[in-house]
Amino acid sequence: MSGAPRRSAARLSWNLRGKGPDDVAVVADGEPVTPAWAFEGGAGRGVRVCVVDSGVEHDHPLVGRVDGSWGVVTTESGPEVRESADGDACGHGTACAGIVRRVAPECELYSVRVLGERFTGTGDMLMAGLRWAVRQGFDVVNLSLSTTRARFAAELHALADEAYFRRTVIVASAHNMPVESYPWRFASVISVGSHQEDDQDLYLYNPAPPVEFFAPGQNVTAAWLGGTTIRTTGNSFATPFVAGLCARVLSKHPRLTTFQLKNALYLSAANVHIGTGGAP
Amino acid sequence: MTEPHPDAASDPLSRELLQSVVEVARAIFGAQASSVFLYDEAAHELIFQAVSGRGEDRLVGRRFPAGQGIAGWVVSSGEPMVVDDLAHNTVFDREFAESTEFVPDAIMAAPLLHGDRVLGVLEVLEPVPQSRSSLGELDLLALFAEQAATALRVVLERRVDAPRAARERAEALDLVGSLQRLLESGTPTS
Numbered sequence: 001m002s003g004a005p006r007r008s009a010a011r012l013s014w015n016l017r018g019k020g021p022d023d024v025a026v027v028a029d030g031e032p033v034t035p036a037w038a039f040e041g042g043a044g045r046g047v048r049v050c051v052v053d054s055g056v057e058h059d060h061p062l063v064g065r066v067d068g069s070w071g072v073v074t075t076e077s078g079p080e081v082r083e084s085a086d087g088d089a090c091g092h093g094t095a096c097a098g099i100v101r102r103v104a105p106e107c108e109l110y111s112v113r114v115l116g117e118r119f120t121g122t123g124d125m126l127m128a129g130l131r132w133a134v135r136q137g138f139d140v141v142n143l144s145l146s147t148t149r150a151r152f153a154a155e156l157h158a159l160a161d162e163a164y165f166r167r168t169v170i171v172a173s174a175h176n177m178p179v180e181s182y183p184w185r186f187a188s189v190i191s192v193g194s195h196q197e198d199d200q201d202l203y204l205y206n207p208a209p210p211v212e213f214f215a216p217g218q219n220v221t222a223a224w225l226g227g228t229t230i231r232t233t234g235n236s237f238a239t240p241f242v243a244g245l246c247a248r249v250l251s252k253h254p255r256l257t258t259f260q261l262k263n264a265l266y267l268s269a270a271n272v273h274i275g276t277g278g279a280p
Numbered sequence: 281m282t283e284p285h286p287d288a289a290s291d292p293l294s295r296e297l298l299q300s301v302v303e304v305a306r307a308i309f310g311a312q313a314s315s316v317f318l319y320d321e322a323a324h325e326l327i328f329q330a331v332s333g334r335g336e337d338r339l340v341g342r343r344f345p346a347g348q349g350i351a352g353w354v355v356s357s358g359e360p361m362v363v364d365d366l367a368h369n370t371v372f373d374r375e376f377a378e379s380t381e382f383v384p385d386a387i388m389a390a391p392l393l394h395g396d397r398v399l400g401v402l403e404v405l406e407p408v409p410q411s412r413s414s415l416g417e418l419d420l421l422a423l424f425a426e427q428a429a430t431a432l433r434v435v436l437e438r439r440v441d442a443p444r445a446a447r448e449r450a451e452a453l454d455l456v457g458s459l460q461r462l463l464e465s466g467t468p469t470s
Binding site for chain 1: 356361391396
């Protein structure tokens with residue numbers, strides 16, 4: 001074998017603290033995919049985005065229409081998903097939905113509530129809600145959550161693969177603390193952390209995963225309960241930016257597979273520059 | 281000296297440890313107040329264990345439901361959270377905030393984790409403006425929460441050990457009493 005060595009196993013990075021786009025510049029092989037091709041002009045029309053979180057407040061001015069809401073409830077036979085009009089338990093899901101709406105204003109928005117009330121931990125409820133969302137065939141699932149419970153890792157991994165093959169893209173938030181959690185670490189999902197740039201439209205590819213993309217997650221104005229807004233910070237709010245971007249890509253290119261979609265995001269990220277590949 | 285609340289740490293060293301955690305948290309972020317909560321999983325409630333700043337004199341031991349608001353989110357998600365611009369937010373945790381006679385404009389909260397369990401929550405109210413809404417501050421909060429979690433673990437372990445220590449003390453006293461009786465009964469009358 002000759003030629004330049006493939007990338008060495010770079011140190012895994014969990015975040016982009018102290019680094020800007022120039023510090024993570026990537027020269028890539030591939031088709032000359034640009035934002036203009038990938039998502040510009042797409043507004044998410046016809047794409048079904050499901051926010052699996054604490055619920056979504058209906059009629060919030062920054063969220064707009066919610067096309068369906070469900071919640072995971074505990075029954076004698078275990079957790080079940082039922083239609084729900086309970087809204088949002090804490091505001092987090094509403095914040096995520098508002099960001100999806102800002103990025104992809106014409107997408108369809110759905111909510112599955114897996115947190116709140118007496119739900120403790122993020123294991124059983126998260127599994128039940130996410131499995132249900134995948135099997136409904138939503139195009140995009142926003143999951144600004146993860147579980148630290150290792151016993152769910154294998155099951156979540158299988159579910160993430162199932163979603164990947166069903167063309168349901170799971171956009172999953174990296175944990176904000178340096179702990180092991182899932183499913184964002186799996187290659188079959190699109191994982192998201194926050195960059196520190198003051199640009200609400202900038203997203204970057206991370207050349208040293210497991211976090212694959214960085215999006216605006218610092219000092220974000222987000223929808224909150226009672227039709228209000230707050231300012232907040234964290235990977236939770238970078239994730240729906242990428243979920244919204246996925247909706248925009250899919251509204252322009254509805255036949256893309258999950259791996260094509262991730263490739264389109266990769267090649268059109270601001271720090272990725274097409275090198276030798278593509279057409280002669 | 282008043283008796284500690286039944287839901288508060290009972291021994292002086294534990295109280296001192298937790299108090300130092302909230303004092304330092306408050307100083308790091310230039311905050312109006314800081315609290316450590318213990319999560320009571322069976323009751324699904326959070327219990328004030330230590331408070332620095334407003335409410336310091338009356339909140340320790342008070343319970344509130346763990347299913348709502350920022351602290352509720354932190355318990356159920358295991359993630360830290362920073363929120364700002366709450367002053368004009370009419371719904372934000374108002375009931376709880378008013379019960380503590382303090383409605384903050386900004387809150388930072390982080391889980392106190394042990395393995396995959398949430399033991400409690402560290403909350404910082406009204407940090408100075410430059411400590412809000414940046415990723416660096418969120419990282420600092422998360423880092424400090426690791427230390428706070430270790431402190432809470434120590435307190436919980438001491439609490440578990442407290443009945444055993446009391447039992448051992450009682451047994452030792454019994455033994456001393458038995459020895460004393462034995463010595464007295466065996467004392468030569470001469």
